[in-house]
Structure formats: structure tokens, C-alpha cells
Amino acid sequence: MAPALPPNRRQNRLFTIFLVGLLVLSSLYYMMEPGVNDEKSFASAKEVPISAITQGYVAKDYTEITIRGNDVYAKVESGSYVHAYKEAAVTASDLGWNDPKNPTVVKVDNIELNNFFKAHIGDVLFFILMIVGIMWVFRSIARSQNSAFSFGKSRARIADAKQVKTTFKDVAGCEEAKHDLEEIVDFLKSPKKYSVIGAKIPRGALLIGAPGTGKTLLARAVAGEAGVPFFSISGSEFVEMFVGVGASRVRDLFAKAKRNAPCIIFIDEIDAVGRQRGGAGFGGGHDEREQTLNQILTEMDGFEKDTNVIVMAATNRPDVLDSALLRPGRFDRRVFIDKPDLIAREEILKVHARNKKMGTGIDLSSIAKQTVGLAGADLENIMNEAAIFAAKRAKKKITQIDIVDAVEKVTIGAEKKSRKLTEKEKKITAYHELGHAVVGHLCKESDPLHKISIVSRGAALGVTWFLPKEDQYTTSKTKFLDEICGLLGGRAAEEIVFDEITTGASNDIERASDIARGMAMRYGMAEELGMVAYGEKQGSLFLGVDPSLARNYSEDMAQKIDEYVKRIIAEQYERAKEFIMQYREKLDTLAVMLLKQETMSVEEFTEVLDGKALSPMEEKAAKE
Ligand code: ADP
Ligand code: MG
Ligand code: ZN
Secondary structure (H helix, E strand, O other), rough: OHHHHHHHHHHHHHHHHHHHHHHHHHHHHHHOOOOHHHHHHOOOOEOOHHHHHHHHHHOEEEEEEEEOEEEEEEEEEEEEEEEOOOOOOOOOOOOOOOOOOOOOOEEEHHHHHHHHHHHHHHHHHHHHHHHHHHHHHHHHHHHHOOOOOOOOOOEEEEOOOOOOOOOOHOOOOOOHHHHHHHHHHHHHHHHHHHHHHHHOOOOOOEEEEOOOOOOOHHHHHHHHHHOOOOOEHHHHHOOOOOHHHHHHHHHHHHHHHOOOOEEEEEEEEEHOOOEEOOOOOOOOHHHHHHHHHHHHHHHHHHEEEEOEEEEEEOOOHHEEEOOOHHOOOOOOEEEEEOOHHHHHHHHHHHHHOOOOOOOOOOOOOHHHHHHOOOOOHHHHHHHHHHHHHHHOOOOOOOOHHHHHHHHHHEEEEEEEEOOOOHHHHHHHHHHHHHHHHHHHHHOOOOOOEEEEEOOOOOOEEEEEEEEOOOOOOOOOOOHHHHHHHHHHHHHHHHHHOOOOOHHHHHHHHHHHHHHHHHHHHHHHHHHHHOOOOOOOOOOHHHHHOOOOOOOOOHHHHHHHHHHHHHHHHHHHHHHHHHHHHHHHHHHHHHHHHHHHOOOEEEEEEEEHHHOOOOOOHHHHHHHO
């Protein structure tokens, strides 16, 4: 609501001035009103006949005469008063106190009115203040975002055409999505071209992609490219405390948009309102959501043929959307946005390097290689963390090492140098990580090794970092087995070297078991179980969201699955142990190195492991 602020703020300031003014005036009134101070002197005034005062007036004995009802008080120069009674009908001029040449001041104090005023001014002021105060409270509540008083109004933020500066240039990669959306830009720019031929302009486009892949960014870019206003609202904003509010917000939003056509309405996270209606399952019948969704559908149907408003929506859960939303004439265009590939990642990194001070000789393509599977938002985060590192290190420009550190921070967590391990723990950690590295390196199908570190990060005491290969959409059984073997390499090294096992491998074991279970239940890779999928999906596999499996198999099968998992793990553990025993000596050499330098690159590692003869120095070090 930012654009609406200035007038509001001015009102607010006026209002504050008014309040303060009122307070100052009322206190001044109490301080300066003379009658109040005179009251005591009046009470102690000496009684005289009225004629004496008239004489005193003529003799100019008094500085001031106050007439209050039938009482007359005359002030003698010394400051004291005399008091007399006059008759009700007699006025000052009747008494001859109106001589223009006489300097005595004659005041008529209207006692009735004055008394009333004095008695009630406090109440009146209080009353005014209270009303004003209540008004103020109501207004500020109404203005506040989560207002219960402004519920009918849509909170879509209106950005003028001028304000949306985002264009397709700001969106790196996503070439296919951009290509699909160019059509919409063209509809908005030159609707005539299409209407003349009799083509109906599409109503809606649904952007589908994992979180952080740039859906919101793309929608803004479409508005920016077409130069039209952009109304954006988040699905969750529709669902609020009162039933019916969502629907009225939708009505309001669409009315506003139609007035501003051509324009774009963007509903972010539409799955918040657009879930499958009715029935049990997700949230059951949620009345408010259903009404809101119905209203959106009605509004989209109600567009006239030439209404040049395009509704865009974004979601990362297309599987839960109500099918009515996907019907032709509604969100019939579906634009999929994938996680960026190698080239796109480099482009995205470049986009976010644009507004930063970059040093020379920076190699963003190597960073792109290290960031497989990350989305645009993560890459943006990496560049920002790199800038923070550079600033912390008091550099003028960002260097490669800052970016590399940022990648590690974002992907595995910040280093915890303060965590002090005992010598023994450190040694076990070194052998554990090297166990992963050795086994992983020797398994043919394992992802390539990248780096080993025994600096604590997050919850982990050490990290062995493998870089997943690019663009792998399927995984072979051999790869699964090699992965399990690599995961168990840490525990295998611990057992062989120290003849003792620690808790350090709990996460490895969990992941290995998950893989084995997946092989049995999802991928039909276990001969004894057959090509059967066990367990019923409750979520969706889409976009890597792991489904929870409901049991739809017999007790007998459950036992067989467990046996399979157990067997696979045991086999791979034996295999890992064999690798470790075979390379035991080199493992010792590597451990000495790793303990000394704390991190080890893949080059250093392979140099030792892949046969270069040990130098006498190294041999000696290894024996110690
Ligand atoms: P989503 O809406 O899909 O969750 P956003 O559009 O909010 O993701 O993206 C978050 C941020 O990540 C954007 O503001 C942008 O800075 C960055 N980003 C994501 N994808 C890209 C991209 N393809 N090119 C450039 N920046 C991107
Ligand atoms: Mg978003
Ligand atoms: Zn481990």
C-alpha cells in the first residue's frame, strides 16, 4: 500500500497538531482565566453600600469594578476589594459608571455562563478528546495491514507500468518459459492483432516450478516487458479470518484490474486457495477457500471477450490444484520452470554479479559446476554471501575465494571454527570422512569427489563433498549400490582403524537405508520382491517432494522388504570395508595430511591415492 501513504501521513500530522493544540489551549485556559484567581479576594471583600462604590468611581479610587449578577466588586489600588449589592434591574450605566473619561475598568462578569463553563469545560474537553482518540484508534487499525476493518478491499499492491522495471533480461536461463510468455506479452501489447482475426485472448497462465526458480520474477518481467500495470497478491492473503472476505477481495481485485486494463493480475502461491475442492484429504472442505476459488473462477469466466486482463498464477504444487482451474478458458497456459542447468546457472550468477563490485579473473563457470541442483534464489543468495564475505574481509572487490566460501556456506552450512573437538574426535572424524572419500572414489558410479573437510559445519563434524553430475534424470541400480557403499565408507573406516564405532555415522546410515528401501518399494529393483510398487503415494513425487507412503501390502511383504534392505546394507558395508582394508596405508597418509591442513582438495587426494609413490618424508609421517 506504499503509494497511498503520503496523503495519509499528512492527515496524521495535521491530526497530531490538532491534538497537541487542544491540550495546550485547555491548560492555558485554566492557568490564565483571571476569575478563578480573584475568587478568594472576592470572598474576603469588605461590605459597603452601593452608593459608596459610585462615590469611589467618581473619585477614581478603583482600578476595576466587576459586576457579577447582583454583586459588585470594586478593586482598590492596594489590591483588596470592596463588595456591594445592586438591584437586579440596575445596570452599570444606570449607576453612572460609564463616563468615558473615567479610567476605571468596568467588567460585567456573566456569572451563570461562566460558572457553567468552568464546571463543565473539563467534561467537554474530555469528551472531545475521547471521541477524537477513538476515531484515531479506529483509523489506525483500519490502516494497519492485518485489518479487520478493511477486509473488503483487496490488498493487491498496485505497481504502475513505470514501476515494474523487471524485464526478461533480469531473468537468466528459463529460455523455454520466456518463449512461452512472449506470446502473452504480445497479447498485452497489441491485442487488436489477435481480436481482428477472431482469436480469443488467453485468460490465464500458470507458472509451475520449484521454490526459488524465478516464478514471481518471470511474472513481473512479463508486466515489465509489456509495460502494463502489475497487480500482485498472494494466495494466502485471500484466506483470512472472516468467511467471505477472500471472495470479496477477489471481486475487488478484478474490478480494479478491469479499470486498469490492459494489465496483469498475479496470484502467487495459488495452491493456498486453489486446492482440490470438497471431499476429505487435504484440509477437507474449507469453506472460505472454496468460496474464494469459486469467485476467482467466476471472475475469469466473466471477462468479456476483449477484456485485456491476463491472470497469471504461480505454484509449486500443481498436483493439488483443483481441476476446474486448469480447464480451457482459465489457466489453460501452463509454463514449467525447471531448475537451472549448468549454462543457466552461470547466467544467473552473472545477473547477480551485475550490481556488485567483482574483482578480475573471476570464474563463474566453475561456481556453476559446483552448484548442481540449486535454484535461482540460492544462486542469488550465494552472490550475496560472497559480497558479505568480501566486506568482512575488508576487500574492495569480491574475489573467487569469497564466492567459493559462499557456495560452501549456502550448500553445507557455515563453518564452526569455535567448536573444539578433542584430538581423538578429530582423528576419528578425519578417518570417517576419508573413508567416504576413498570408497566413493573407488566406486565407479559414484559422483566425483570434490573436497574433504574436517571443519565443523552446521551439525556435521566434517564433510566429504561429492559433486553430482549434471542433468541426471535416471539412476541405475549400480549407482544406487555405489551410493550406499560410499555412505557406509565412513563407518567402515572407523571400525577398521579404531575397532570402535561412533554416533557420527547416524545420518549416513539413515540415507543408505532410504536408498535401499526406495530400490525395493519404488523402483522394483529387488529380484525377490518383483516389479511391484509397494506403498500408496499420498503426496506427489513431483518436484522432489517426497510422498508419504500408506501401507498397501501384506505383513509378509513388509518382512521381505525389511530383509532386502538389511541384506543390501550388509553387503555394501562388507564391500566398503574391503576397499578400506585394501587402501589402509594410503588412508593413514591421507589422515595425517588432513589432520594437519583440515581441508583437502580432490587433486591432493588423488595424488596420494592413485599410486604416486610416497616420498620418504611422507612415509615417515605416515608411520608416526
Ligand atoms: P519463486 O517465485 O519461483 O519462488 P522468485 O521469483 O521469488 O522465485 O525468485 C527469488 C529470487 O531468485 C529472485 O528475486 C531472483 O533474484 C532470483 N532468481 C530466481 N531465478 C532467477 C533467474 N532465472 N534469473 C535471475 N534471478 C533469479
Ligand atoms: Mg514466488
Ligand atoms: Zn559420514
